[in-house]
Every structure is written in structure tokens, then in C-alpha cells.
Amino acid sequence: MYWRYTLRQKLPQKEPGWLPGSMRGAILYSPGDVRVQERPDPRIEQPTDAIIRVSAACVCGSDLWPYRGIQPVHQPSPMGHEYVGVVEEVGGDVKNLTKGQFVVGSFWASDNTCENCRAGYQSACLHRVGMGSLGSQAEYLRVPLADGTLVATPEMPPADLIPSYLAASDVLGTGWFAAVAAEAGPGKTVAVVGDGAVGLLGVLAARQLGAERIIAMSRHADRQKLALEFGATDIVTERGDEGIARIKEMTGGIGAHSVIEAVGTQESMMQAIRSTRPGGNVGFVGVSHDVSLDGMDLFWSLVKLQGGPAPVRRFLPHLMDLIGNRVIEPGKVFDLDLPLERAAEGYQAMDERRAVKALLRP
Numbered sequence: 065m066y067w068r069y070t071l072r073q074k075l076p077q078k079e080p081g082w083l084p085g086s087m088r089g090a091i092l093y094s095p096g097d098v099r100v101q102e103r104p105d106p107r108i109e110q111p112t113d114a115i116i117r118v119s120a121a122c123v124c125g126s127d128l129w130p131y132r133g134i135q136p137v138h139q140p141s142p143m144g145h146e147y148v149g150v151v152e153e154v155g156g157d158v159k160n161l162t163k164g165q166f167v168v169g170s171f172w173a174s175d176n177t178c179e180n181c182r183a184g185y186q187s188a189c190l191h192r193v194g195m196g197s198l199g200s201q202a203e204y205l206r207v208p209l210a211d212g213t214l215v216a217t218p219e220m221p222p223a224d225l226i227p228s229y230l231a232a233s234d235v236l237g238t239g240w241f242a243a244v245a246a247e248a249g250p251g252k253t254v255a256v257v258g259d260g261a262v263g264l265l266g267v268l269a270a271r272q273l274g275a276e277r278i279i280a281m282s283r284h285a286d287r288q289k290l291a292l293e294f295g296a297t298d299i300v301t302e303r304g305d306e307g308i309a310r311i312k313e314m315t316g317g318i319g320a321h322s323v324i325e326a327v328g329t330q331e332s333m334m335q336a337i338r339s340t341r342p343g344g345n346v347g348f349v350g351v352s353h354d355v356s357l358d359g360m361d362l363f364w365s366l367v368k369l370q371g372g373p374a375p376v377r378r379f380l381p382h383l384m385d386l387i388g389n390r391v392i393e394p395g396k397v398f399d400l401d402l403p404l405e406r407a408a409e410g411y412q413a414m415d416e417r418r419a420v421k422a423l424l425r426p
């Protein structure tokens with residue numbers, strides 16, 4: 065242990081992931097090059113921190129942006145912002161958590177006490193810390209603002225619930241926020257643009273929120289099947305102008321009440337806005353890349369838009385109850401389950417769309 069101790073003492077405060085260390089974790093070196101290697105063990109840096117032993121992490125659709133080189137990779141970076149795990153150690157100011165508890169947190173660490181947090185916008189917490197910079201695709205993870213960020217289960221969950229709790233960390237919470245932002249609910253027709261994990265869980269959320277009709281837009285048989293399992297009532301395979309025309313045709317010529325946008329491209333955003341009826345709502349949660357909106361298009365659309373990084377923490381306690389009571393099974397979105405050491409295969413499979421979402425087990 066001595067060498068581990070001395071090694072840690074030499075490390076700078078802000079952990080560069082490529083330094084040698086003593087736990088295993090995924091590092092993105094350059095587009096297409098993910099390696100699992102030694103990383104420094106995280107340690108308590110602030111009294112509000114907790115260290116968790118990661119039970120499961122996963123690859124996010126948004127991890128594919130740097131992996132594909134669409135978002136630049138300036139230096140080797142620790143990867144991963146979704147996680148569930150067991151509390152290993154807490155800082156001196158942490159009041160609500162104890163060693164041994166199973167916890168779920170979101171991709172923004174948040175204090176859950178500032179004005180934005182109290183308003184339900186924890187992803188805009190005045191003290192937020194992005195978990196992606198800490199890298200959850202690893203054996204251990206430092207979680208800042210632990211009392212505000214982490215939600216514990218009443219007891220250690222059975223192994224089969226772990227994927228569903230992990231989904232709550234991001235994709236379920238994000239799909240849920242999109243459905244809430246789109247005002248999905250009883251009597252509403254909801255259209256979902258995007259058949260990745262977030263879009264599919266947007267379908268599940270719309271079903272739980274009581275939507276009457278849920279149209280999943282997908283041209284992949286396996287994803288259509290999952291959408292139907294999650295509660296979709298209709299499938300539309302057309303996209304772009306044809307997709308918009310098809311949604312209008314199905315809604316008396318006027319469009320859906322609620323549209324979830326879960327891709328983040330120009331085409332998907334316009335498909336969402338134009339598929340929405342006047343007075344309807346678009347919830348957009350696909351991380352926007354090179355999207356520009358024409359003012360006149362917006363002016364004439366008469367739609368309401370809300371989107372951005374989902375305040376997953378707002379929904380976590382409710383979603384964790386639904387999972388614990390086996391009301392929902394969002395973990396079905398994981399169709400690839402790999403040991404952490406094979407993280408690169410998970411990225412590759414998602415990049416090539418052979419997998420919806422890859423779970424990584426340290």
C-alpha cells in the first residue's frame with residue numbers, strides 16, 4: 065500500500081486521467097481511441113464529497129460526439145457521467161449518506177439547495193460540477209456535493225435492478241424531462257423523434273404520464289419493438305418532411321400536442337417543431353450540434369419550446385421508487401453488457417448502431 069500512498073501524494077489536485085494510478089478507468093485519447101487503464105484513485109477533496117465504488121456505468125449517446133471527433137478531443141480525457149454505486153467514504157460535511165448505501169446520481173453534481181435547484185433546475189445549480197470531467201467509467205468515482213447529488217435506495221437492490229437504476233442516472237431522467245417539458249399527459253398525442261435510449265425512455269415516460277397516443281419515429285425493427293414494449297401505440301418509419309407529413313396525417317392535419325426531440329441535429333429539431341400543433345410543446349433534449357433555427361419558422365410555428373440538460377435530480381426519487389417497485393423497467397435499453405475492461409467495444413457497437421446502449425461493469 066505504501067507505493068499507492070506516495071503515488072497519490074504526488075498527484076496534482078486536478079486529476080489528469082493519463083497519469084499512472086491504481087484503479088482502472090476509461091480514457092478517450094483521440095476520436096475512436098478509448099482505452100481502459102490505470103487512473104489515480106479518487107479521494108475526498110472537499111468535505112462535501114463522497115467516494116463511491118461504481119457498481120455499473122455506461123456509454124452515453126453524448127459520449128459519441130467526442131468519440132466521433134464531432135466534438136474536439138484536446139487531451140486524453142476520463143470518460144463517463146452515468147453511474148450507480150456503493151458509498152465507500154464520505155467527507156466531514158456529508159450528513160445524509162453513510163458507507164455501504166447504494167446510490168444513484170445524475171451527470172451534474174448539484175447542491176439541491178440553491179435557488180435554481182429549489183426551482184427544480186438542478187442541472188443549472190449555481191454550484192454544479194459536471195460528472196463527465198471526473199469520469200464514471202471507472203472502478204471508483206468522486207461525487208461532489210454528495211448530499212445534494214446522490215439518492216440512496218432503502219436497501220441494497222437485487223442485481224437485476226441495477227441496469228434500471230443506472231438508466232435513471234441519465235437516459236430515463238432525460239427522457240422523463242423531455243416528456244414533462246413537452247407536457248405529455250392524459251388526452252395528449254405525443255410524437256418522439258429519435259429512437260436512441262433517451263427517445264425510447266421518452267416513450268416510457270409519456271406512457272407513465274398518461275398520454276393517450278404515443279408515436280415513436282423509428283426505422284429499426286429492434287428499437288420499434290422496444291418502443292412498443294415501453295408503451296408506444298404507433299410507429300412511423302418516415303423521417304424529415306415525409307415524417308412530418310405522416311404525423312400530420314395521423315392527427316387530423318394539425319400535428320401532435322407534445323413532441324420529444326432526442327437527437328440534436330438540424331433535421332431532428334425541425335422534424336420536432338414542424339410535427340407539433342399550434343399551442344403544442346416541444347421538449348428537446350438531444351445535445352444540440354450545429355442546429356440553427358430560423359426566426360420566421362419559429363414565429364409562425366406557435367409552438368412552445370423547452371429543452372436543455374435535464375434536471376434529472378428533480379425526478380430521481382420518484383423514478384427510483386417506480387424502479388424499486390418494479391413498475392417500470394428502463395434497464396431494457398441496455399442491449400450490451402460488458403466488463404469495464406472492454407469499454408472500447410461498447411463505444412464501437414454504439415457508434416455503429418449495433419447497440420442501443422452499452423452497460424459497463426467494473
Ligand SMILES: [Zn+2]
Pocket residue numbers: 174175176177178179180181182186188189190191192
Ligand atoms: Zn444548486
